[in-house]
Amino acid sequence: MRYFAGIDIGSTAIKIAIVDENKKLSGHKISASGSMFYKYAKQALKEMLNELGVDEESLVYTVATGYGRKLFKEADENISEITANAMGAMAAAEGKCDIRTIINIGGQDSKAISLDGEVHVVNFAMNDRCAAGTGKFLDVVAMNLEIEVDELGEYHFKSKGTPLAINSTCAVFAESEIIGLLGNDNSVEDIVAGVHYSIAKRIIKLVKRVGIKEGIYFDGGPALNGGLVSAIENELGKRIFIPEFPQITTSLGAAILAHESYGYENRA
Ligand code: ADP
Numbered sequence: 001m002r003y004f005a006g007i008d009i010g011s012t013a014i015k016i017a018i019v020d021e022n023k024k025l026s027g028h029k030i031s032a033s034g035s036m037f038y039k040y041a042k043q044a045l046k047e048m049l050n051e052l053g054v055d056e057e058s059l060v061y062t063v064a065t066g067y068g069r070k071l072f073k074e075a076d077e078n079i080s081e082i083t084a085n086a087m088g089a090m091a092a093a094e095g096k097c098d099i100r101t102i103i104n105i106g107g108q109d110s111k112a113i114s115l116d117g118e119v120h121v122v123n124f125a126m127n128d129r130c131a132a133g134t135g136k137f138l139d140v141v142a143m144n145l146e147i148e149v150d151e152l153g154e155y156h157f158k159s160k161g162t163p164l165a166i167n168s169t170c171a172v173f174a175e176s177e178i179i180g181l182l183g184n185d186n187s188v189e190d191i192v193a194g195v196h197y198s199i200a201k202r203i204i205k206l207v208k209r210v211g212i213k214e215g216i217y218f219d220g221g222p223a224l225n226g227g228l229v230s231a232i233e234n235e236l237g238k239r240i241f242i243p244e245f246p247q248i249t250t251s252l253g254a255a256i257l258a259h260e261s262y263g264y265e266n267r268a
Contacts (some may be wrong), residue, residue, distance in 0.1 A: 002060045004262060005048075006254025007041055007075065008084065009033065009068030012107025012135060013221065014041050016048045017251040018059075023091070023259050027052045028248045033107075037068035061262035063254040067108075077261055081250055082113060082124050088253025089217050090119050092243035100213035103203060103232070103240070104250070105222040107135040110203060114210040125209035131171035133202035135222050140171065141195050144178055145188050149225075155192040156227020163231075164194030174198070196231035204235055214238060219246040 001020055008015040014037070016029045029048045034040050041064075049059060064075035065084040072078070089102050102113040109128035116122050131137050135149075142149040164186060168174040174195075181191050199222075204212075216238060222228055223246035233240055243249055 001058065002262075003052075003054050003058050004255050004258035005045065005059055005062040006084065006088075006251040006256070006258055007045060007062065007064045007069075007072060008066040008081070008248070008251035008254060009037050009041050009064060009072060010066045010106055010250075011109070013247065014044050015066075015248045015251040016044055017088075017248050017255040018048060018052060018054070019252070019255040019259055021259075023256055025252060025255075026054075028245060028251065030247055033068065038071045038073075041068070041072050042074070061258040063258040063261065065250055065254045076258070079254060079257060082111070082121055084253035084257065085111070085219070085250045086113055086115055086119055086121050086253065087256050088249035088251070089219060089243070090115075091252055091256055092219070092245070092249045093217055093241055097217055097241035098215045099217045099241070100215035101207060101210070101217065103207060103216065103218040105133070105135060105199075105203065105218075105220040105228075107139075107221065110134055110206060110220075112203075112207040112210045114213065123210045125206050127202075127206055132169060132174060133199050133206070135220070137171045137174070137199065138195070138222055138225065138228075140175055141178060141192070144175060145182070145191065147188065152192055152196070152228070153224075153226035155189045156196055156225075156230065159187070159189040159193035161190070163197045164190045166194045166198040192227065193231070196225075196228045197235065199228060200231040200235040203232060212236065212238075216240040218242055219249045221247045223247075
């Protein structure tokens with residue numbers, strides 16, 4: 001059996017997806033990017049292959065994507081995150097959601113991608129200038145509230161009444177605002193819900209730049225946060241589809257493109 005790897009070297013996490021000859025996901029791995037992307041990406045790929053019992057010769061084509069993709073010299077090819085995300089989203093949602101709009105929130109950026117019915121990217125918009133509305137903001141909020149980022153969803157659903165308004169549009173000022181809200185005896189649950197609604201509003205503004213078309217799909221690490229998902233759905237007034245493994249879909253797209261590139265080269 002031959003295998004194909006997609007490596008998404010993100011600002012926060014390295015994601016690896018391996019697919020087999022049938023484009024079926026054989027395994028995936030998420031590890032921290034840290035300061036030495038290249039070294040950690042190589043290490044994570046090696047560990048992934050060991051876990052799957054796949055030898056290096058059977059891994060015939062590797063595609064790198066994400067923020068640090070150009071540093072991964074071992075890759076046979078590197079592609080943009082937008083292309084990989086679109087491809088991975090279509091594969092992850094196959095038969096479940098006919099995707100027209102992708103929302104991706106990463107560690108340090110957020111994106112909205114508009115698709116036609118055939119995996120063609122029609123338009124995209126990106127925020128990589130401002131931390132508010134990114135995973136980093138959620139990490140800082142969780143740290144200030146002394147909870148884990150994967151607990152934010154749970155806290156959100158325990159909030160009672162109207163979520164608190166977080167008015168600051170800058171992550172740095174929002175952090176001070178949150179500390180102020182804590183000092184005024186607001187509950188952690190209500191603050192978390194307020195933060196999720198403030199991110200939801202920002203994301204919707206970004207999505208409006210490409211047009212909100214139904215078949216709305218959301219991925220990236222923050223899509224694991226059910227509270228944020230619910231806030232976006234409520235603000236949009238529409239349901240959104242979350243894949244089974246939302247953090248790895250860009251790497252899955254890169255792995256599928258690795259499969260396609262390999263096939264093309266062999267036919268040529
Ligand atoms: P990037 O590709 O830019 O590295 P990711 O898509 O991997 O970003 O998302 C990283 C972010 O996902 C983290 O900053 C964190 O806020 C969020 N995240 C990661 N795991 C979880 C989880 N289990 N629950 C909620 N949020 C999470």
